[in-house]
Amino acid sequence: MTSVDILENLNKKLSDIQEKIASGDINLLDLELVPFFNELKNSLDVINLEKSSNTYKNACDILNQKFEELKNFLGSLNTEKKFVEYLKRNPSETEIFELLCDCWIEPFNIQGLSMDFLQSSRDRLLKGKSSSKIIEHLDKIKSKKIFILEVQKQKFTEKMINFYNQIQSKLPCNFEDVFEDDEKQELIYENFIYLLHLLQAGKIKYQKETNTLYI
Amino acid sequence: MILKVNELSVLMHLLSNKKGLCQIGATKKEIFQLLNIKDKNKNIYFQNLLINLSKYLEPVGLQVRFNPIDSRWFISYDLELSGALSVNPFNDKPKLAATLFTCLVCCLQNNGIGELSEIKTLRNKKDILTDLKELEEMGFIQINKDQGFVRLTPLIGYQLDLEHLFVKLALKLKDKKDD
Numbered sequence: 001m002t003s004v005d006i007l008e009n010l011n012k013k014l015s016d017i018q019e020k021i022a023s024g025d026i027n028l029l030d031l032e033l034v035p036f037f038n039e040l041k042n043s044l045d046v047i048n049l050e051k052s053s054n055t056y057k058n059a060c061d062i063l064n065q066k067f068e069e070l071k072n073f074l075g076s077l078n079t080e081k082k083f084v085e086y087l088k089r090n091p092s093e094t095e096i097f098e099l100l101c102d103c104w105i106e107p108f109n110i111q112g113l114s115m116d117f118l119q120s121s122r123d124r125l126l127k128g129k130s131s132s133k134i135i136e137h138l139d140k141i142k143s144k145k146i147f148i149l150e151v152q153k154q155k156f157t158e159k160m161i162n163f164y165n166q167i168q169s170k171l172p173c174n175f176e177d178v179f180e181d182d183e184k185q186e187l188i189y190e191n192f193i194y195l196l197h198l199l200q201a202g203k204i205k206y207q208k209e210t211n212t213l214y215i
Numbered sequence: 216m217i218l219k220v221n222e223l224s225v226l227m228h229l230l231s232n233k234k235g236l237c238q239i240g241a242t243k244k245e246i247f248q249l250l251n252i253k254d255k256n257k258n259i260y261f262q263n264l265l266i267n268l269s270k271y272l273e274p275v276g277l278q279v280r281f282n283p284i285d286s287r288w289f290i291s292y293d294l295e296l297s298g299a300l301s302v303n304p305f306n307d308k309p310k311l312a313a314t315l316f317t318c319l320v321c322c323l324q325n326n327g328i329g330e331l332s333e334i335k336t337l338r339n340k341k342d343i344l345t346d347l348k349e350l351e352e353m354g355f356i357q358i359n360k361d362q363g364f365v366r367l368t369p370l371i372g373y374q375l376d377l378e379h380l381f382v383k384l385a386l387k388l389k390d391k392k393d394d
Contacts, residue, residue: 029386073385082388083320087337096316097309099387101379106302107373108277108290111231 006043007051010036014058021065028069031061163194164203171204172214222250226268229278230290234367236354237368240282282372284327286297292377304353304374314338314346315371322367331363 013036020026036059045053091099154162167178178195182188195213198204206213229241229249243261244254252260265288269279277294281288292300306311317338321329335343349364350356356365371377 007238026337045236073389080320080324082383084337086384086388087320090339093309093313096313097305099383100312100316100380101303102294102298103376103383104374105232105280105291105294105297105304105376106300107239108292109231109239138325 003043007048007055010040010043010055011058013053014062015057017062018058021062028062028066029073031062031066033059033066057081125184133187159190160194160197163191164198167213168215171211175206175211175213178213222264223268223271225250226264227290230268230288237370237373238285238287239373240287242287243286246288280376282369283377284367284372285369287369289373291373294379302374311346311349314340314343315350315355316363318347318350319367319371322365328364328366331358331360331365334365 017026017031023030040052040055040059061207170177179188179191194206199206204213204215226246229246232241233239236288242250246261246264247257254260256318265279272278272290273293277290278292278293280291291297292302305309305315306339314334317334318329321334321337331343331347334347338339347356352367354370356367358365
């Protein structure tokens with residue numbers, strides 16, 4: 001059911017109620033309006049906001065009538081005398097028992113909830129509370145340069161295996177000989193790292209006394 | 216915010232504090248003193264505090280209530296939860312419930328004091344003294360045999376939803392009248 005349908009349904013209910021009140025078929029004091037207002041609240045939608053407002057206004061009119069009825073009713077009660085009259089009718093014990101039946105309430109008290117307990121709970125709560133983090137926005141700077149995050153084309157292991165394949169034919173040889181073709185210092189560092197990993201993996205071995213690398 | 220939470224905690228403590236069988240909660244004056252509420256709009260502030268506390272308590276089935284007999288505010292389980300907890304102190308004792316109701320009506324009529332003779336007449340029983348003694352033991356009334364009256368203790372205001380009872384009775388009387 002769409003919200004429009006629900007609203008139409010509510011309007012129909014409302015006009016029925018108004019008719020029944022006028023004809024005296026409904027006692028306003030017995031009329032339960034909470035479910036009606038809940039339904040109205042749930043049917044609220046941007047599309048039918050104006051219509052809902054009218055329905056709400058009409059429902060509030062009925063609510064006001066109910067308050068008036070209650071006021072009149074309470075005003076007409078001469079409570080104490082009526083209670084005495086009721087007792088003079090000699091109601092049975094069971095009848096009085098049933099009258100009281102759903103009126104009993106249980107007070108709520110927890111003795112453990114002392115001021116000291118509350119105070120220590122509050123202190124604990126404040127102690128554990130760290131200062132809130134501040135999120136700051138970064139300043140945007142316009143730049144004409146195109147920034148590209150460069151990612152290496154080959155994985156580290158692939159590069160290491162390539163280096164291994166390159167030097168495999170030279171082995172056994174002196175330690176320095178494996179770097180003889182490397183002209184750039186950066187390349188020597190890079191290859192040195194691969195060599196360390198290959199030594200650690202046991203693919204290449206090194207004899208310290210003779211300064212020789214071998215397989 | 217911290218102050219507000221703390222105020223509600225203190226209020227919660229005050230309203231759920233039990234000092235003996237017949238004294239629960241706190242009076243408005245006590246709440247003003249303990250929360251140090253002094254400004255000229257203190258009544259509105261007090262009302263807002265109670266409304267806020269009620270909103271916190273409602274989802275867990277608790278209510279803020281007022282006991283008209285000793286003018287103390289207190290917290291109770293709501294009627295539905297109280298019903299589920301079977302808190303009726305007169306289960307299997309309709310005789311006692313009827314006598315207490317008669318005392319209540321007589322005391323209401325006469326500024327909190329019910330004459331023994333009137334209770335006896337309205338109750339329409341020869342011997343009501345045993346019931347009254349039992350009610351006194353339960354803490355609901357105080358009997359003054361010498362002067363021939365009973366007085367309600369505040370206990371009934373903590374255990375019976377008087378407002379609900381009056382509305383129920385009024386509706387019952389209205390229905391009988393309509394019949």
